[in-house]
Amino acid sequence: MKYISKNIVFSVLVLSFFGISSLNAQNDNSKIEQLIEKKRNYNQTEVKSKGYIIQLYNGNETKAYAVQQKFDEMFPAYTSKMKVDLPDWKVQIINFKTRLAADRALNLFREEFVGANIPKS
Structure with missing residues (x-):
């Protein structure tokens, strides 16, 4: 009889542990959401620049024209x-x-x- 009650207590503990674990997993989902x-709201309100550029080259004039x-x-x-900030020549997209x-x-x-x-920027 003691053996059966120990098994029942152990089973209840294991099942309650899994139940609590699944609740925590669901709470983590809401935190991610x-x-x-927050990130979406920040991106909509914070406008730091009119756009983005890609810089291909930064260096001397002849190489800059060749790269362009x-x-x-x-x-x-x-x-x-071509953007010129002497002595640097920049090729930008x-x-x-x-x-x-x-x-x-x-x-x-x-x-x-x-x-x-x-x-x-």
Whole structure:
């Protein structure tokens, strides 16, 4: 009889442990949803820049013109511009509305232009 009651007590403890664990897992889901909602609200209210740019090159003038010409031939759908902050010449791709769009394009450009990056605005 003692053996059966010990099994019952053990079974009840194990089942209650799993019940509490599943409740915690559901609470974690709601916390994740709250964080996602906070991030969405932040992204809608905080507008720091008009868009994002990708910088392909930063250096001397002759190399900058060569990089820009190569880019324009390889990716005619994108607009490149030359920005001069003497003594540096920068080749930049402009007008990405979101960071996600800029990151996707950056992955495409990095196959040919290894030093490409998204500068902090």
